[in-house]
Amino acid sequence: MICRNCGTEMRDDVKFCPNCGVLNAPPSDSGGANPWEAPVGGGPQGGGKKKIGLIAGIAVAAVAVVALLVVVVSGAFSSPRGSLEKAAAKTAAAYRAAEEKLGMPDIDKLQQDKSISQSFSLELKGINEQLVGYDMSDLNGLGLRMSTNYDGAARKLDAQLSAFWDSEELAGFQMLFDDADMYLGSPQFLGNTFFGMNTETIGADLAELTGDDSVKDVSFNVFDLMDILVDKVDSEEMEKSLREANGVLWKAVEVKKEGARTLDINGASTKTTSYQVTVPEEAMDQYVDDLETVMSALNYYDLYKEVYQSMGMPQDQIDEIMSALEEFDVYGELADGLRDIVSELGDVELEVCVSGGYVSAVLFEDRVNGSDLRLALYLGGGQEYVDDIGLELEVDGDTIEVASSGDHGLKSGVFTDETTVRIREGGSTLARVSSEMSIDPKAGSDNFQWKLGVDSSGLSILVLETEGDLAVTKDSMDLRLDQVSVRAVGMEVCTLGFDYYVGPCGGMDVSADDVRMLAGMSEMDLLELAYTLQSNAETWAYDMEELFGSRLSDELLWNLMYGY
Numbered sequence: 098m099i100c101r102n103c104g105t106e107m108r109d110d111v112k113f114c115p116n117c118g119v120l121n122a123p124p125s126d127s128g129g130a131n132p133w134e135a136p137v138g139g140g141p142q143g144g145g146k147k148k149i150g151l152i153a154g155i156a157v158a159a160v161a162v163v164a165l166l167v168v169v170v171s172g173a174f175s176s177p178r179g180s181l182e183k184a185a186a187k188t189a190a191a192y193r194a195a196e197e198k199l200g201m202p203d204i205d206k207l208q209q210d211k212s213i214s215q216s217f218s219l220e221l222k223g224i225n226e227q228l229v230g231y232d233m234s235d236l237n238g239l240g241l242r243m244s245t246n247y248d249g250a251a252r253k254l255d256a257q258l259s260a261f262w263d264s265e266e267l268a269g270f271q272m273l274f275d276d277a278d279m280y281l282g283s284p285q286f287l288g289n290t291f292f293g294m295n296t297e298t299i300g301a302d303l304a305e306l307t308g309d310d311s312v313k314d315v316s317f318n319v320f321d322l323m324d325i326l327v328d329k330v331d332s333e334e335m336e337k338s339l340r341e342a343n344g345v346l347w348k349a350v351e352v353k354k355e356g357a358r359t360l361d362i363n364g365a366s367t368k369t370t371s372y373q374v375t376v377p378e379e380a381m382d383q384y385v386d387d388l389e390t391v392m393s394a395l396n397y398y399d400l401y402k403e404v405y406q407s408m409g410m411p412q413d414q415i416d417e418i419m420s421a422l423e424e425f426d427v428y429g430e431l432a433d434g435l436r437d438i439v440s441e442l443g444d445v446e447l448e449v450c451v452s453g454g455y456v457s458a459v460l461f462e463d464r465v466n467g468s469d470l471r472l473a474l475y476l477g478g479g480q481e482y483v484d485d486i487g488l489e490l491e492v493d494g495d496t497i498e499v500a501s502s503g504d505h506g507l508k509s510g511v512f513t514d515e516t517t518v519r520i521r522e523g524g525s526t527l528a529r530v531s532s533e534m535s536i537d538p539k540a541g542s543d544n545f546q547w548k549l550g551v552d553s554s555g556l557s558i559l560v561l562e563t564e565g566d567l568a569v570t571k572d573s574m575d576l577r578l579d580q581v582s583v584r585a586v587g588m589e590v591c592t593l594g595f596d597y598y599v600g601p602c603g604g605m606d607v608s609a610d611d612v613r614m615l616a617g618m619s620e621m622d623l624l625e626l627a628y629t630l631q632s633n634a635e636t637w638a639y640d641m642e643e644l645f646g647s648r649l650s651d652e653l654l655w656n657l658m659y660g661y
Contacts, residue, residue, distance in 0.1 A: 177354040181372055184451045195483045198507045200538060202572050211249025212602040218242040220594040235649045238263035248602045252276045252320045277318050285637045286630060290611045302616035322404055335391055342387035349380035360450060360458055362475045363485040369450035369457050376445040389432040441465055455482050468493050496521045512536040528553045542566050560584040573600030
């Protein structure tokens, strides 16, 4: 077959001419013209060849542009910096996901919503009589209870503190705030009456009662003070500024890919890709400056001054307090300390190892202040990335080692953790702290266990072992530990019961049925109140003596009173 374009002879089964590259298809049965055939007339000789060459050139150029784009784009995502950024993001996401699976409440959200209730109680369940030499079981049931409820929208707050013995309250105190009204009460010392005052007129009321006009301008509202604190402490703005500072620091960091490296990470041989990360000293200095600016955004000096002024405190007293506060520059001293460390370190060089798309190790070695310092943080290495964490800090041969393993990602449905902290001097272990925890979010009861131990040179120093129930929702947590065992040097000291709750405030009634406002009381009324308080205190002391005398054995009572 002859090429229809250039006349070159070629095989019949070849579609493209080996000389000019033009397609040569056999004529169709319909007799139609071949669209790739060069025109015979209507233009100068060879015009078809030029047109086809132009089309071919455009196609080649297009392919080259696409190839260039592929190289540029893939290079942007596979650069050392880009690869490390993706690994760090994937690492952070893995730990956030594990935390979310555990379902712990967001306490910061409760505080921002101005609606939060908290309570805790601690109760004695038993004391080892062998430790003290006599039976102390009569004291079982003694405890302390405290609770707070804050409803910022309704401008109500109450706080309660009480001591109890089994179901009997030994002594209780309550403070209530209902907008500007504040009440104080205690069944044992004040009976069923709450004594109150208006905090916004407290200065004028005290001036009228005492004749001292220096306090007449004192006035405050506890909820207004809280609003001042909230306005001054803009956590979102501080977090934004901190993220910006982190971004500036990261842009100054130099990242270089070193190559493959095999590490022993938490007992497993792991193949990683090593990156050298260099943080310039100038960038660290700037970062410290940025941190100081972020921290100084919360100006406690101005905050305290505004609070004192809003309370109507005399200006001379405010000036005296502010003068004393000026001498304390906490943030400045902290920043100066960080600058000294940066100056000592110079450019910081880290080795960051990536495996499976995650940051698996961060290594640092240098000589600081005349000491050889080595720091190694190990991540991953188990079936689940977040399950194994290790940290080693070595200074001149002395080391602190932290190893944590377990099912942190709840792949089995149960959170487990085993953490050990070892302090070594040379080759020997000076002290070891071990923790074992288990949480089953789906179990209805007996779903929480925790054991904490401290030992030295093989000798047990302290063991704290607990078990109980943990109920968690998106905005509340209720922990009830029926058995908290405390052992020292291998001997049980005591057993305790512990309860803790935190969650949104479900509303409350802080009004008191029988209230006497101090501002409306005469001098005689106040003297009568003082007498009643003294009389009730004496009665309470007598009642407590009778109660303890009736419940305690003679031996225990004698030892408690006289100490032997």
